[in-house]
Amino acid sequence: MLAAARARVDAGDLELPMNAVAKEAGVGVGTMYRHFASRQELLEALAAESFRDLVREARDAAANPDIAAGLTGLIRATLRRQLTDPALAWVLASGDVEHADSRGLLAELLATAQHLLARARAEGAIRADVTPDDLRRLTCGIRYAATSGGDAGPAALDRYLSILMRGIQPGAGA
């Protein structure tokens, strides 16, 4: 069931028609709905593994004694995981997560970012007004910029990441 859905997502299709997935999984539509109340929950279930990996990477990044490196690591990881797993990108962008597990993962990701941001702020390594939710939204935005309406390619992605990193630096003199 999740395998059938995963096959579709990996094939670049995020639509995930419940009827079609059910048939491919050799199961009735009703069973589908008994396990996943909505398409959103199905996507969250699909993204769960990547999400757990991301949270682990985020914790590692936050533990880095070199704060600048930690911040870069956090943002890079969030961005890369979104590009690797479109389902995760969708879940992260959608703000209101439905399943308890995903909500927990999101809360932990934001808490980790909060922690890292506090340290970075204390050292003047980041603009004072950037929040964890900003990082979530901005990485989703960069992902969107790099992929929406035709892939922009890896060079462009690096460019956007670099622009974001520079953009959140504290002002030179202001």
Next chain:
Amino acid sequence: MLAAARARVDAGDLELPMNAVAKEAGVGVGTMYRHFASRQELLEALAAESFRDLVREARDAAANPDIAAGLTGLIRATLRRQLTDPALAWVLASGDVEHADSRGLLAELLATAQHLLARARAEGAIRADVTPDDLRRLTCGIRYAATSGGDAGPAALDRYLSILMRGIQPGAGA
């Protein structure tokens, strides 16, 4: 017909079901399809007016003798128009424009940006590697960051715009 579609978009619905719009416009579905070959063309037609306004603003910005102000003006305008007209945001993000008029407008917008970027580069007012298409993608990304999954509010929008502007500045020492 366009009025009926506009009413829907203004009510926050970008779905624009052809059948429903046709009925609301008091017209058969076939007529709908005779005027707009696809939903995309309908959206482009809807966005045309905002698009023309944007191109005009972009030209004004590019004509500004103060290059930094011109660059800010261009980006602000592109962002604001997208927020005002979701149809325009959709068209700008979708990359491959279908209708000749929209294609012309997009080409002109990018040419104007190219012109401004060349001047800005010459004065060292911007990173050398930023292209017009980057500006298009990045403003779409910021729009996405600020609105996707619940509106982030005007303060966040200003923050993201500021981050983008700072991010495309040339490196201090690098």
Next chain:
DNA sequence: ACCTGAACACCGTTCAAGT
């Protein structure tokens, strides 16, 4: 020439009926 809307193929979601 232009328009209509029935018709087909789809998809989300529910729920009576089966095991």
Next chain:
DNA sequence: ACCTGAACACCGTTCAAGT
């Protein structure tokens, strides 16, 4: 208890039939 799939309400798109 769990599962199935027909059934309903939709939407995109086409095209024979009307004016």
